[in-house]
Amino acid sequence: DIQMTQSPSTLSASVGDRVTITCRASESINRWLAWYQQRAGKVPKLLIYKASSLQSGVPSRFSGSGSGTEFTLTISSLQPDDSATYYCQQYYTYPWTFGQGTKVEIK
Amino acid sequence: EVQLVESGGGLVQPGGSLRLSCAASGFTFSSYAMNWVRQAPGKGLEWVSSIDESGEIRTYADSVRGRFTVSRDNSKNTLYVQLNSLRAEDTAIYYCVKQYVDLWGQGTLVTVSS
Numbered sequence: 001d002i003q004m005t006q007s008p009s010t011l012s013a014s015v016g017d018r019v020t021i022t023c024r025a026s027e028s029i030n031r032w033l034a035w036y037q038q039r040a041g042k043v044p045k046l047l048i049y050k051a052s053s054l055q056s057g058v059p060s061r062f063s064g065s066g067s068g069t070e071f072t073l074t075i076s077s078l079q080p081d082d083s084a085t086y087y088c089q090q091y092y093t094y095p096w097t098f099g100q101g102t103k104v105e106i107k
Numbered sequence: 108e109v110q111l112v113e114s115g116g117g118l119v120q121p122g123g124s125l126r127l128s129c130a131a132s133g134f135t136f137s138s139y140a141m142n143w144v145r146q147a148p149g150k151g152l153e154w155v156s157s158i159d160e161s162g163e164i165r166t167y168a169d170s171v172r173g174r175f176t177v178s179r180d181n182s183k184n185t186l187y188v189q190l191n192s193l194r195a196e197d198t199a200i201y202y203c204v205k206q207y208v209d210l211w212g213q214g215t216l217v218t219v220s221s
Binding site: 034036043044046049055087089091094095096097098099100101 | 142144151152153154157166168202207208209211212213214
């Protein structure tokens, strides 16, 4: 199985800060990488697909980059509404696998 | 409206069975593979099973293989998963997810407890 490792596990930042979350795959997944935002008690919300494509309706402050085994999710200017847990996921091959999550807190 | 709507969750005793359904609308259901993903309370996301467009190719996570069976009825635009021999560790919200991950249902809660 392909292992997905996210870092950091938690981060605390101020409104307006630039925030970066990293996701590493144990082997190449080309660009078959998705990023989700999950607020407490809610359904995971797709932010980014194919590593860098912004899902319709998602604010442009969210962006994704990378290919192969190294990927990043960037929030260019953190907003209070961005407090949530973020997951990466590879859908290159089965079993689909997810990162362990990054909890983003607002200072 | 493009959506997936799960149903069938509930409280079941260990060793019991349950069948979950996922009704699709707003897209050509028969053109896409479908998946089940679950999330235990306070935990991360775990892929459970997939089924291809025709229903012929089915794959399972090691944790559920031999106990869960995924199926689909393209004439009814509905995805199913039969959950047998349920264990406490199967307690989770179960989501159906469209191929290419661009559509998730709202989830249905399965609680396995005596």
